[in-house]
């Protein structure tokens with residue numbers, strides 16, 4: 001078994017964008033995949049198109065029982081979970097006068113509570129098994145802020161702190177925890193944001209492609225067991 005080949009990888013938010021690209025990258029590297037998100041049809045279409053074995057579980061990651069369900073599903077399908085990529089997330093931004101505060105709770109649930117809960121559930125199982133890797137998808141928003149994006153960026157920053165602390169706590173256990181912070185990337189996240197009544201800046205910048213982020217995730221996972229790439233920032237060369 002290699003660093004990725006033959007490993008079982010669970011990817012959240014696999015139905016589109018960066019998560020789907022990570023699924024393709026890890027499948028091409030020989031991983032067995034558990035793909036999860038809410039849209040089952042999208043997951044099934046992706047699974048049918050991947051070169052390697054994969055299994056699909058439709059679930060809302062904000063439901064408190066989902067992480068345990070995911071772990072049980074991965075174990076039933078493939079015997080274990082070696083890799084977790086916490087990628088599912090939503091983007092809601094907006095100015096003081098118009099930002100809909102109804103977005104606050106779903107943002108906290110999706111972008112902070114869910115990846116933290118999922119990390120803890122999987123980290124406990126990986127620690128008991130003697131090894132594993134967790135990659136959390138953060139954002140440039142955790143590092144550079146601007147008017148109207150602070151709530152999103154703040155939650156990603158909070159995820160980074162929880163992730164870093166878990167990495168330190170798990171030192172020597174065989175379980176590695178790392179972060180990838182993407183810059184603006186061409187995905188459906190902006191259309192989804194606009195569908196929820198918010199405006200964005202995506203028209204004004206040169207976006208990365210989802211594959212650019214997927215390669216970074218693969219790099220983290222491919223390192224020898226002695227090395228833990230704690231964080232990687234991937235920003236558009238045209239903007240940074």
Ligand code: NDP
Pocket residue numbers: 012013014015016017018019036037038039040042059060061062087088089090091110137138139140141181182183184185186187188189190192
């Ligand atoms: P997409 O909107 O393309 O994908 C988001 C994914 O998250 C979808 O698969 C969606 O699946 C899933 N998801 C959202 N809410 C839930 C939920 N409640 N339960 C289960 N799954 C959910 O966005 P991106 O690919 O761009 O985003 C992926 C990650 O990258 C996010 O964490 C985002 O914050 C981060 N990021 C993105 C950047 C960008 O510019 N695109 C920049 C920096 C970070 P479904 O709707 O089927 O449930």
